[in-house]
Amino acid sequence: MRMPGRIPVESLGTAHFPYHWDADALVARRQLLQFAVYTSGALFSVTALLAVLGLTRRPPSSPSRAIVSAKALAPGHAYYFNYPGPEDQAMLLHLPTGEFVAYSQKCTHLSCAVYYQPERARLYCPCHDGVFSPATGGPIAGPPDRPLPRINLQVRDGTIYATGVEA
Numbered sequence: 830m831r832m833p834g835r836i837p838v839e840s841l842g843t844a845h846f847p848y849h850w851d852a853d854a855l856v857a858r859r860q861l862l863q864f865a866v867y868t869s870g871a872l873f874s875v876t877a878l879l880a881v882l883g884l885t886r887r888p889p890s891s892p893s894r895a896i897v898s899a900k901a902l903a904p905g906h907a908y909y910f911n912y913p914g915p916e917d918q919a920m921l922l923h924l925p926t927g928e929f930v931a932y933s934q935k936c937t938h939l940s941c942a943v944y945y946q947p948e949r950a951r952l953y954c955p956c957h958d959g960v961f962s963p964a965t966g967g968p969i970a971g972p973p974d975r976p977l978p979r980i981n982l983q984v985r986d987g988t989i990y991a992t993g994v995e996a
């Protein structure tokens with residue numbers, strides 16, 4: 830049924846709309862290919878740039894900082910300090926063997942503070958009875974399964990310095 834004033838759709842041919850669909854499809858494919866090539870090139874360039882930046886960036890270094898005079902810490906005692914940041918609790922141990930070692934105080938289980946118990950020859954975390962070796966910082970008992978991060982030390986002119994944290 831024909832409505833007055835309206836032209837039936839089927840009567841509209843290419844004479845009214847001279848559009849070349851084949852050319853349109855070709856252009857669309859070409860544009861899609863260009864888009865894919867440019868996008869891939871851009872992503873490759875960004876990835877290469879990030880890789881170069883990642884290779885040239887140095888990890889943040891820990892400052893060298895004086896801790897305490899070596900004579901002030903008797904064998905079998907600990908000195909607690911902060912390193913590398915002011916919120917990072919750490920401990921310097923003077924082992925009965927005469928060796929100095931230092932570790933982060935943060936337990937590798939759930940980050941409670943670890944303390945030196947020289948009378949029991951151990952580092953102890955009271956939260957879940959975690960035990961570490963004073964000589965190596967390695968876990969001995971309880972839930973911790975990773976060693977305490979070790980702090981590198983240097984002795985210069987009778988003073989012990991922290992010089993970095995081992996990863």
Ligand code: FES
Pocket residue numbers: 936937938939940941954955956957958959971972973
């Ligand atoms: S936090 Fe140290 S043993 Fe759990």
